[in-house]
Amino acid sequence: MINYVKRKDLDVLKYDVCIEKAIQSRIYACSWYLDIVADHWDVLVLNDYEAVLPIPFNRSFFVKYVTQPYFCQQLGVFSKDVISEELQKEMLNKIPFKFLKISLSLNVDNLLVSEKTRRKNYTLKLSKEFSAIHKGFSKGRKHAIKVGEKAGLKLTSVTIDELIEIQSKNYTYQIPKRTLKNLVNVFIQNKKGTVLGVFKDEELLGGGFFINDKDKVIYLYAAFTKEGRKLQAASFLISSMIKKHENSNVILDFEGGNLPNIGKFYRSFGAEEEVYSTFNKAFL
Known part of the structure; x- marks a missing residue:
């Protein structure tokens, strides 16, 4: 029943x-x-x-x-x-x-799953050494990561408020800020999440919020400045997370990719496509 x-x-x-x-x-x-x-x-x-x-x-x-x-x-x-x-x-x-x-x-x-309602997500298994995973990166992604490395980008923990401020100044769409803050607080308190910022010297270029779910690390949220996009901060961030979890049973879940440009970006790391569906109905 x-x-x-x-x-x-x-x-x-x-x-x-x-x-x-x-x-x-x-x-x-x-x-x-x-x-x-x-x-x-x-x-x-x-x-x-x-x-x-x-x-x-x-x-x-x-x-x-x-x-x-x-x-x-x-x-x-x-x-x-x-x-x-x-x-x-x-x-x-x-x-x-x-x-x-x-x-x-x-x-x-x-x-x-049907063609009308199918949506895409991308995941990457991190069971190999970084050098082996890196071979699966596209030529363009390898170059983008080198741009960040040559610029001397560094990673360190930041607050979610700092990333939300970047979001507000650099993106046209808005997010439920209170919801995001509440999520971050719970995950940080339980040591199941991390907020990382990408820096060029003392300048914060953006960053991401990653959460742990059993054998997955989920890339739940990210925001970058114009300069961060220019210096390939997102590529540097993701590459760094892959290095951190190399040779493990962890799967990096990109938590998106339905938009063509975003999907192309995730595929450039060698990520595999998975498909899920939406259930839609209207009685109006």
């Missing part, structure tokens, strides 16, 4: 155990993570938490709609055992009609 459970009525322990042990396990679906990034969220639960489907939603006037939160690339169905495509579809179709619009990104381990 599939039941709709409100967040306030959720058995958090059983829910989080399901996410932790799920074949499709993702940190994005943990209760504490969703409490930070989602305005509201409820859950569809199969039997006694054998499978769950978190439903993040917003309200606009009197209209409720399901939407993917920021910093939460993949959700979908999570299950302790393999479940059929039919059951996954059944759970998705159980999302109540009170949500007049649904746009929900599933995860790469869900089976419901």
Whole structure:
């Protein structure tokens, strides 16, 4: 039986155990993570938490709609055992009609991928020595990293406020700053994340926020100045993280790549494409 459970009525322990042990396990679906990034969220639960489907939603006037939160690339169905495509579809179709619009990104381990709704992500296994991984970089990416090295770029820890300030001054799109700060605070306190800045002498050129999720290091957020882009600070940052985790079972998750230029950038590090889908429905 599939039941709709409100967040306030959720058995958090059983829910989080399901996410932790799920074949499709993702940190994005943990209760504490969703409490930070989602305005509201409820859950569809199969039997006694054998499978769950978190439903993040917003309200606009009197209209409720399901939407993917920021910093939460993949959700979908999570299950302790393999479940059929039919059951996954059944759970998705159980999302109540009170949500007049649904746009929900599933995860790469869900089976419901179609050409109309497919999205791309990129990951890179770091099980080899850096020299071997470096051979997989494109010629252009190797050159870009050399630009940063010749400029004498350095890495050091910075605050997320410093990167948010760079974001505000150098990008046209905005992000939920409070949400990002709350996420960073939790990950830093639990020693599961790091905010790194790229410097040219005393000038901060930008940086990124990386989080740990089991065998993954996720490149969750980044911002760079115009000078940082000129000096290839992003390439230098990513290359440095690859060096740090060489010869390990870590997978670098670029947490994006659906936009062609971004995808091309991640592929230039030798990253592999993975595909997930979005579930869209409208009752308006």
